[in-house]
Amino acid sequence: MRYFIQFSYDGTHYYGYQRQPGHISVQEKLESALSKLLRKEIKTVGAGRTDTGVHASEMYAHFNWEEELPDQLVRKLNSFLPSDISIHALFRVKDSAHARFDARERVYKYRISTKKNPFKQRYHAQFLFYQFDVDKMNRAAKILLEYKDFTSFSKLHSDNKTNDCYIYQAEWKQYEDELVFTISANRFLRNMVRAIVGTLMDIGRGKIEENEFRNIIEKKNRKFASTSAPAKGLTLEKVIYPKEINYET
Amino acid sequence: MRYFIQFSYDGTHYYGYQRQPGHISVQEKLESALSKLLRKEIKTVGAGRTDTGVHASEMYAHFNWEEELPDQLVRKLNSFLPSDISIHALFRVKDSAHARFDARERVYKYRISTKKNPFKQRYHAQFLFYQFDVDKMNRAAKILLEYKDFTSFSKLHSDNKTNDCYIYQAEWKQYEDELVFTISANRFLRNMVRAIVGTLMDIGRGKIEENEFRNIIEKKNRKFASTSAPAKGLTLEKVIYPKEINYET
Helix, strand or coil: CEEEEEEEECHHHCCCCCCCCCCCCHHHHHHHHHHHHHCCCCCCEECCCCCCCCEEEEEEEEEECCCCCCCCHHHHHHHHCCCCEEEEEEEEECCCCCCCCCCCEEEEEEEEECCCCHHHCCCCEECCCCCCCHHHHHHHHHHHHHCCECHHHCCCCCCCCCCECCEEEEEEEEECCEEEEEEEECCCCCCHHHHHHHHHHHHHCCCCCCCHHHHHHHHCCHHHCCCCCCHHHEEEEEEECCHHHECCC | CEEEEEEEECHHHCCCCCCCCCCCCHHHHHHHHHHHHHCCCCCCEECCCCCCCCEEEEEEEEEECCCCCCCCHHHHHHHHCCCCEEEEEEEEECCCCCCCCCCCEEEEEEEEECCCCHHHCCCCEECCCCCCCHHHHHHHHHHHHHCCECHHHCCCCCCCCCCECCEEEEEEEEECCEEEEEEEECCCCCCHHHHHHHHHHHHHCCCCCCCHHHHHHHHCCHHHCCCCCCHHHEEEEEEECCHHHECCC
8 A cells, every 4th residue: 555645844954855875864764753653664755856955845755554554643753753844644545656756746936035034044045135137037937938958957967867847837026025936847857946046046137148048048058057046945845746646536 | 323223133042132241142243243343342222132042023222323334334234243133224313212211112923833844943832732722812811901010920030120011912813833922012021921921822722721810910920820931932023112213303
């Protein structure tokens, strides 16, 4: 029998979502809590990986378990896990359901604080000394929807077979002392959101010409895009699955 | 000439607002930044003190300065101060204006998270295992407005001449996974908000009878009220001054 867990985490103190030898990861914490409470070694498959320092307000993973689940497992997991990881729900899915391959859409938000604010140190990147032209940034962001090969925004030596991604939404919103970028796609390459954000920020502050953006995408080479924006401003907001994964349907 | 500074801080790493020998305080950081940039030792008078770990999203202090102020002093102060203290504004006031004595009203918020949430670790107290009856808590909170002597919620051996405070508002609001208490008064005694919140929480979860609250206030003895709620949930939201303090009026 296969189960999905839905959870959130503050990524500040983790070396990314995915288990890595010699580093603290969210996956390792999760699997160790599950293994402890189910008294058996549990392996999970996550919806994706987030980089070091990136947060998730809605993330999923699946695992297999053939016996009955203990009562109040969600509550027990939450007591066992550190305060920066929270389990929201645990539910049975079809045996063929897959947290990574069945995810249809991932939604990320990138938050920039444009004014020094003690309360926005953790989930915002602070950029206090630039004037951002948000209209420019939005015109450039829209261009992303015309392309599918985002090699230009991908970490080199990635193990993906294809760099094709379908972007459904890419939009900046401006608030009083804050800029928020929402981007959604069927999938993302490693480091892709932060490389896009870094490049759009350079366009917004006039360091790169707006019409250069198309060239940067078409070069299919990471070196033409800008430095990645800092990890702490990025949050995986949502992962969307088709109804068909549910056990009951 | 007298100046007011308006600022905010995340109190997590400070031993309270007020300067104390051997401890790191917000006041000390502020005075040392001002002294450095004005090249003269500057003493400030704050609107009040907040306890260790308590935050402020709008706080004030005054200081005297007879010469011209350097250009862009706010920006320079912000560059100099750590990321958990932010200066919002600096403006001249009447020479008689006083950050503490002229403050007419102080508004505090106390935030409780009722669900484990990685993103609410810093400015919320987490109480996950109680059921709070918010109507009860609000009926009790209203009783506060009938009294002025809050010795029952004050730290012993306080150096105040009087324990009289006029409370203007005391109200809980319930959100999906959160309870927020707003309390405003002309002044507060040391530890008072957190002692009130702790007691109202005990009423809300049925540990103390609702009609006991009046007795607790009337005893004028700290030992009858409950344990103070944790500091990190408390934020000084606002300090209100009369228009007359302004230099121009």
